Amino acid sequence: MDGDWFGMAASAAGGGVFGVIGTLLGRVAGYFETKQQQAFERDRWQHDAAMTRLQMEVSRAEAEAELNAVQAEGSWQGLTASVAADAALASGYQFVDAIRALTRPALTLLLWLITATVFFNVDDALKARVVETAVFAATAATLWWFGDRTSPSGRRYPA
Structure with missing residues (x-):
């Protein structure tokens, strides 16, 4: 046990x-x-x-x-x-319409002439800034003024 x-x-x-x-x-x-x-x-x-x-x-x-x-x-x-x-803004006067139509091209040409004048006549110390600004203005004006002359539907508007 x-x-x-x-x-x-x-x-x-x-x-x-x-x-x-x-x-x-x-x-x-x-x-x-x-x-x-x-x-x-x-x-x-x-x-x-x-x-x-x-x-x-x-x-x-x-x-x-x-x-x-x-x-x-x-x-x-x-x-x-x-x-x-x-x-x-149709005036009905051909002379007024002609001046209006020439405004953008004339201003664009003037901006590019100012840019060229600045480029060739401004001293080198100031040239970079001034020319950059003038080229910016001339390019913006050219593309904006002539770029918006045609609508998306293809219809051309006067100046």
Whole structure:
């Protein structure tokens, strides 16, 4: 009978040791599982934050594009109104119409003559700034004055 008690005590001790080892292994596995779950959650939150940032950037880009479209539409409407108003200025006098028609070409030619005069007659210290400004003005005038003489539909307007 003593052997039975001893065998039972040894079995209980062996079961306890394996139970403790099993508990420890479960805790270690639980620790790594929790750590892995936290890493997954952190990655998911980072992904969600990145997606939110991208959605905000897309919304901002859409708003900017819409604003640019509205501004461009307003510019075209202003240009159309200006051209229409200019077309409505028919005087009925050929002399007045001829002077109006020659205004833009004459001013453009004058700007380019001023640019050439400045380029060839201004001393080198001032030349860069003055010539840059004169070339800017002459180029802008040439492209603007002659560029808007034709409407998008192809109809030509007088000067």
